[in-house]
Amino acid sequence: MKLWELDYFVSPKERKSLALKGAVNELGEVDEGVLHAGAEFNIVDGVPNFLLSGELSDKALSVASFYDGRSETYDQYLHLTFFTHGEDETKVRNGFADLLELTRDSTVLEVAAGSGRDSEIIAQRLGAEGKLFLQDLSPGMLAKARERMHTCEVPTSFSISDASALPYPDHTFDAVFSFGGLGEFPDIRGALAEMVRVCKPGGKVVVGDESIPVWLRSTEFAKILSTTNPQFMAPLPLEHMPVQAREVCVRWVIGGVFYLIDFRVAEGPPTGNFDYPIPGPRGGTLRSRYEGQLEGVSVEAKEMAHQARQRRGMSMHAWLEEAVRKAAASDLG
Ligand SMILES: C[S@@+](CC[C@H](N)C(=O)[O-])C[C@H]1O[C@@H](n2cnc3c(N)ncnc32)[C@H](O)[C@@H]1O
Structure with missing residues (x-):
């Protein structure tokens, strides 16, 4: 780990800044040490590990051990996914x-x-002035990424951490990317929320994983693929999407059996103009129809109100507003 990375790490849950205990070598790197903020996170062979023993779910533990076991052969077989299609x-x-x-x-x-x-x-798209942060749950897989990126001139940082508790501060990244892991995250909603939290407003998030479109699921094509990898029948994670997602685009890639969702990050849920007067006999605004509802009245009273508002040439909203205000003012004195 290089010293500049310290400014980019926080404790994953409390999001506190971290202090370093450990020797820094002449290249400004720390091979072994501890990052601490109350909790302590070990730096092993230059990579901080933010997973605290006892905090990972059984599912996450079994996924990590599965990929640690596969890390040596993962790259030998991965091309078959693309070759198939x-x-x-x-x-x-x-x-x-x-x-x-x-x-x-x-x-x-x-x-x-x-x-x-x-x-x-x-x-390849970044320069020496850019920065690339890579995280994974599996130390074995991340070690392979480190080997691959060894000669890369872009400042690159690695962390062993859980996608649903990222060790980075809010609004840090211009873009966040994740492909191939989502279906295995124990908390997909939490992971998407974390990606949005650490992305700058206006930044892009791109995520994808296996999911054969529902209209193809009864085909032999789908059955052949999902027999070897049941993950192809995983649902699209649309119900887990964060409210900050805008300009959302869903497409299918790699033979149309992986989804890819890209979106821009906004600061909160969408807003709209809910306050212009709506023409017509009902009247009111989108907001008054939502926020201004009172109790129901009898069918006769409703019919009388309709006749009265018609005779006065008013919308129902305007008639009710006047009638309720007049009655309330008189009762309130
Ligand atoms: C199928 S591999 C995809 C790797 C790479 N993105 C690719 O496209 O080749 C899935 C990766 O997700 C990682 N993973 C699974 N659960 C995770 C989690 N909760 N947090 C972070 N990484 C996780 C695994 O360790 C594994 O490296």
Whole structure:
């Protein structure tokens, strides 16, 4: 870990800044040490590990151990995914990176970076003035990404951490990317919320994973793929999308069996103009119809109100507003 990275790490849950205990070598790097903010996070072989023993769910533990066990052979088999669908992996992954809208000085986070196959493509779009942060749950997979990125001239930072408790401050990254891990996250909603939290408002988030479109699920094509990998039948994670997501685009890639969702991060839920008068007999505004509801009245009283507002040439909203105010003012004295 290099000293500059200290400014970019916080404790994953409390999000406190961290102090370093450990020797810094002549290159400004820390190989072994501890980052602490109450809790202590070990730096092992230059990579901080933000996973505290006892805090990971059983599912996360089994995913981490699965990928640690696969890390040596992962890259030998991965090309088969693209080969099955006659796709060029480099071209496809470059298409993902296009959606991140990167410039040479962008600061980018890749969540569940695995062995770094997208990381190197993202890095090609950054200059020495940019920064690339890679995180993964599996130390074995991240070690492979480190090897791959060894000669990369872009300042690059690695962390072992959980996608749903990222060790980075709010609004840090211009773009956040994650491909291939979402379906295995124990808390997909939490992970998407974290990606939005650490992304700057206006920044891009791009995520994707296996999910055959619902209209293809009864085909033999879908059955063949999902027999070997049931993850192809995973639902789209649309109900987990954060309220800050705007300009959302969903597409299918790699033979149309992986979804890719890209969106821009806004600061909160959407807003609209709910206060203009709506023409017509009902009248009122979108907001008064939502916020101004009172109790129901009898059918006869409702009919009388309709006749009265018609005779006065008013909308129902205007008639009610006047009638309720007049009655309330008289009762309130
Ligand atoms: C199928 S691999 C994809 C790797 C890489 N993104 C790619 O496209 O080749 C899934 C990765 O997700 C990581 N992963 C799974 N659960 C995770 C979590 N909760 N937090 C961070 N990474 C996780 C795994 O360790 C593994 O490296």
